Amino acid sequence: MATPKQPLVPFDALRRLRSLVDREANDELQQLLDDHGVDAKDSDGRTALIHASFFGKDELLADLIKRGANTNHQDKIGYSALHHCSLEMRVACAQILLNNHADPNLLDEHENGPLWVALMNSKGNFKLVRLLMEHGADPEIENLYERTAEDLSETLYKKELDELLEEDEEE
Template sequence: MLAIANKDFELFTTLLLGSPNVNEADLNGRTALMYACSFNRPKMVTALVERGANLHQRDVCGKSALAHSCHNISILTYLLELGAEVDSIDRRCRTILMTACEKGNFKAVSVLLDHGANINLIDNDDQSVLDVARKFKRYEIIQQLKINQNSVFGSGNINLTTAVIADDFKLFTVLVSDCDDMDETDLGGQTTLMQACFFNRPKMVAALLKKGANPHIQDNDGRTALMFSFNYTDILVQLLRMKVDVKYKSKDGKTPLMVAFSCENPIAVYCLLAYGTIDISDEGDETSLLESRKQLD
């Protein structure tokens, strides 16, 4: 284990070749493979697997090597492609997806979802992955999970959301050309335009708007596409040029300006001000800038 911690590949190789049992575990039930995953040693992980390391072995907490690899996308993907169980649970019935959500690792969550991770499993505390993401305020991951959960539209056929998430513009173009309803919504009331904004797909946003997608539609939480675009200036400007409403409030009382502040994006705040989110001739707007900032503190 010391060779792994010290990243001493020469010593590691010598010890590995002389080891009669590559799956030997310490008092915590952890194997060399688990430590190699935890310490982010992809070359050592590969060497251990080639020597017969068991992907499915558990430590005393019930965690497999995959559960120790959430912080390294290359190792995570490698183990999944070798057949590691994506929905493996530990003694608390927590899944690897829950761990990735807790750590706020958006890329790991994406990889796990791409490999079929089940978002509906519940741990011993009756918590789902969405509950975990909410608990740790992983807002980007919450949105990602909701889109994955709602990505099948009423028709049940392959849809534009699939192409948006995969960032497959070729597939997206084909689907757009055959789409009769650009404003079809998922179970959360979100349109493809909203999802293209959230996943930062400016070319797709432009294509959807050109095709007639309605930027004024609100989802089940009262948010328009504008609310999903504050991290991406190119998309934000596209929507503002469509003269979208910059003063509306979502169901939780948030205005676009408040969301822009919460994203800590001064450019987005500037753009909103430039497009009239504050009207200095309107007495009701005189203090709205200060109030927006105050409500976020």
């Protein structure tokens, strides 16, 4: 006897998730989330929360969290919403996530955390780096290549890092 199968989610429905978040098509997005759940994933394993983090949609991000979205969900490459904030240096989004129990030490497929990604994309602006560290991001976690975020910062931003550390000592 055949077992009943779960209905398949139409690929087109969730493929549009990124676009709906980016365009702020909130009515369509709400309908999609009502139909498939607040943590519905597209083909890359990304949720509306991840897309909202990437695009800097603070209000949507807060609304999704209120609806119960998982702040620590990781996509197919292991990126969480905090990783995606770090790609685009979205400090306000990161603050919302961190205030709602997002883990600043989740590791991607290369074992890099959001701090690593923030350092790679900071271009000398360390607001997000500082925020992540204030919320417990560990600069000494080694990735698959036995490199830490601290190693990366010393390579990329030695001068800026020294100045930042001096500021901390003066305070």
